[in-house]
Amino acid sequence: MNGFSYHEQILLLFSTPFYIIIIGAEILLSNFHFHKKTYTLKDTLTNIYLTLANGSIDMAFKLSYLWILTLVANHSATQPLSNTVVYWLLLLILEDFVYYWLHRFDHTTRFLWAVHVTHHSSQQFNFSVGFRSSVFEPLYRFIFFIPLAWLGFRPLDILFMYSATQIWGTLVHTELVGKLGWLEKILVTPSHHRVHHSSNPKYLDKNMGMFLIIWDKLFGTFQEELSEKEYAPIQYGLTHNLENPNAFTIIFHEWIQVFKDVTRGGLTWKQRMGYLFGPPGYSHDGSRKTSRQLEKEEEEARLSSK
Structure with a gap:
């Protein structure tokens, strides 16, 4: 069983140069147009280190959790939907729903927060912070995908959909994009995600979604980004930041x-x-x-x- 689907390989092929371009553009815009330093070399290298560590664990464990998801899918009471459009649209909605609960448990259960805290440890907020991965999350993330396999979704399609929505989840890590009008009511936007990465008390543990913001609005974890006149400037990072962080x-x-x-x-x-x-x-x-x-x-x- 191949650990990567054809779709995932195509996604990786096109997303990698795209990420490099948008990060470069953000660095140039923030420094020369907005005159704001949103990147530091140490923080960016840390983000790269964490995503490589996460990716290594994911690669090492991928065949194991794919085997589990396949075992569940083989015992599913239902067959994959024959209508391709409905199949992928329903998978998008349900995958985003289960991710919301994964992310919410990461924030509300101490031993899972111990894994997820690395993603929130940066005091910067830029595209590269989207790669500041929760290193050990691949060891348990698949558990939340088991119901999708049981409902008849193909395991490789589930992992592809997670990878696809992760691209959006990376793109919302920026200070250079303001509010996006009516899209704020449906999608997770940079404005929503700035709130999520804030250590201000009012903003803590809010806006957990990856792609759709509707789950936060349904389950009481939504918080709009407020202007500095209404509340206070956003402070990124943890409520108690690490004084001398190192690789360990x-x-x-x-x-x-x-x-x-x-x-x-x-x-x-x-x-x-x-x-x-x-x-x-x-x-x-x-x-x-x-x-x-x-x-x-x-x-x-x-x-x-x-």
């Missing part, structure tokens, strides 16, 4: 902290499980805050200052 800590720093939290003395089993399966920021003694607690505190401070 940028991937494993949250895992190290999880281990320290879970193994500290004097905790109940419920508290230990809270540090592992609870939301990021959970603490048994209130020494840290979750995203919703930070948002609530900010709102209370705003109201009290009026």
Whole structure:
């Protein structure tokens, strides 16, 4: 069984030079037209390092999870839809739906956040940040695709659709594109994704979609990007950024902290499980805050200052 479909090979062939062109264009525009430094050499090299690490793990594990998805598909109660247009349109919608829940669990479950945190660790926001991959996500991402295989979608088509929507997910990592009118109501846009990468309390864990923004609006995780008059300038990165990130800590720093939290003395089993399966920021003694607690505190401070 080949780990790459013909469609994926074509996608890779055309997307690679396209990415190089748009990143080069963004660097030129941001520096010489907008006079804004959106790239640093160290951050860009880190993004390349993380996407190569992610790609290596994905390649090594791909045949294994393709075998699992194929096994499920072979036991599906349904056959692939005969209407090609309906088949691909339905796959697009359902793949984006399951990705929304993958992404939401990445943000709301501590041990998954320990994987995903690398993607949010940059204090820059540009096309190259779209390649700042969650290195170990390929080890569990396929689990969310199992229902699609069970519904009769071909495994290679599922992976192709994920790769295709990822292109859009990369393109929304930019500060150079403003709001896009009526498209803001349907698609994930750069404006929506700037909110997602913000560490401002009001914006934390919002706008989880990859391609369609409708899931966030349906399930209560949508937040519009507000002007600086309405709220505050966006601050990218983590609520507590790494002081001296290196090739090891940028991937494993949250895992190290999880281990320290879970193994500290004097905790109940419920508290230990809270540090592992609870939301990021959970603490048994209130020494840290979750995203919703930070948002609530900010709102209370705003109201009290009026």
